[in-house]
Amino acid sequence: MANQRRRRPPSEPGSREPGRFDPRRFGSWIDQTLEEARRKGAFDELEGSGKPLENLDSAQDPLWWAKEMVRREGIEVLPPALEVRRKVEKLREAMPQIEHEADLVAAIEALNAEIRELNTYAHKGPPTTQPMLDLPTERARWQSSREDETGSD
DSSP: OTTSOOOOOOOOTTOOSOOOOOHHHHHHHHHHHHHHHHHHTTTTTOTTTTSOOTTSSSOOOTTHHHHHHHHHHTOOOOOHHHHHHHHHHHHHHHGGGOOOHHHHHHHHHHHHHHHHHHHHSOOSSSOOOOOOOOHHHHHHHHHHHHHHHHHTO
């Protein structure tokens, strides 16, 4: 009898008493804790309470959390070839607001440097087919957009 270990009674989950863990009692302890919190109103007025859960009908995607974060945070993730096309479009849309020709030339030169780098090195994603911007053509487009803007006032 001296060599036999003394058995301790299982302690309650969450208590600091030493004892043996009993998984059958652990489940009931979780249920009790949740029910007590519900009675105290811990789950009242939670954000989204009473609203349907989003994306329940979408297919299971292992990267759902990353896609949701990108959507929620408004992060734009494009391959370099598509990003440079977007920058060209934005520059052309902003041309009427550019005040000075020197600012236009600086913006075109910076964008051409980026296009040159993309065309020189291999990148992930689709290949870039964006040609470099022709300065005289873009300058004429800028002057035309400014004339259209001043003519419409």
